[in-house]
Amino acid sequence: MIRRKNILKIAIDSPAAAGAGTLAKAISKHYNLFYLDTGKIYRFIAYLKIKFPKKFNNKFVKSKIKYLKIKDLTKSNLLSDEVGTEASIISKIKSIRKMVHSFQLNFAYNPPKKYKGSCLDGRDITYNIIPDAEFKFYITANVKTRALRRYKELKGLKKEITYQEVLKSIKKRDKNDLNRKISPLKKTKDSLLINTTNLNKRACFLKIKKIIDRKINI
Ligand code: C5P
Numbered sequence: 137m138i139r140r141k142n143i144l145k146i147a148i149d150s151p152a153a154a155g156a157g158t159l160a161k162a163i164s165k166h167y168n169l170f171y172l173d174t175g176k177i178y179r180f181i182a183y184l185k186i187k188f189p190k191k192f193n194n195k196f197v198k199s200k201i202k203y204l205k206i207k208d209l210t211k212s213n214l215l216s217d218e219v220g221t222e223a224s225i226i227s228k229i230k231s232i233r234k235m236v237h238s239f240q241l242n243f244a245y246n247p248p249k250k251y252k253g254s255c256l257d258g259r260d261i262t263y264n265i266i267p268d269a270e271f272k273f274y275i276t277a278n279v280k281t282r283a284l285r286r287y288k289e290l291k292g293l294k295k296e297i298t299y300q301e302v303l304k305s306i307k308k309r310d311k312n313d314l315n316r317k318i319s320p321l322k323k324t325k326d327s328l329l330i331n332t333t334n335l336n337k338r339a340c341f342l343k344i345k346k347i348i349d350r351k352i353n354i
């Protein structure tokens with residue numbers, strides 16, 4: 137694998153619906169970094185499982201991952217709660233994580249030339265995918281706030297779901313992601329904690345920008 141030198145790498149881990157994606161996108165745009173929402177890869181695989189239950193096996197997933205394009209990860213059918221829940225189930229499988237691993241490494245260490253670096257968000261980015269990232273953040277918010285944000289997002293997409301259902305599924309997902317044996321969600325010691333419960337998007341962005349600028353301007 138090619139590793140580009142002197143690039144800026146930002147690693148973000150967070151529980152579901154903490155606002156990490158929105159923040160990561162804003163940060164990536166500001167610093168001209170290549171952004172990858174790694175949860176979308178697991179969602180893509182979960183979607184394959186729901187759509188092709190009979191064909192679903194390692195070989196099938198491998199063949200799909202091989203030709204996976206960023207464009208495939210932007211489809212709105214990956215955003216449903218059903219796909220999210222299924223993603224947190226298939227993401228426990230070792231062979232699946234292994235297949236996704238090299239795909240992520242390539243984007244983290246060899247982003248397209250027009251970018252100054254990369255920014256990835258997920259559950260195991262800070263300690264498994266980019267352990268040597270220049271910046272590491274753990275972004276979180278209390279579970280009710282996260283559920284409300286996700287509920288509004290799903291409503292905006294015209295999905296049929298209640299707040300209580302969203303809350304329940306986020307709690308289930310937290311449990312799955314925090315307690316699984318392989319690559320669980322955790323805050324590493326060297327990650328900076330950002331709690332977005334009482335911060336709006338702009339305030340979160342400025343907080344992170346300040347931390348980054350302080351270091352890269354030296
Ligand atoms: O971030 P998002 O909610 O889209 O992720 C969907 C699911 O994918 C998570 O609940 C988690 O189980 C899994 N995931 C993971 N490792 C990552 C990113 C996501 O296991 N790096």
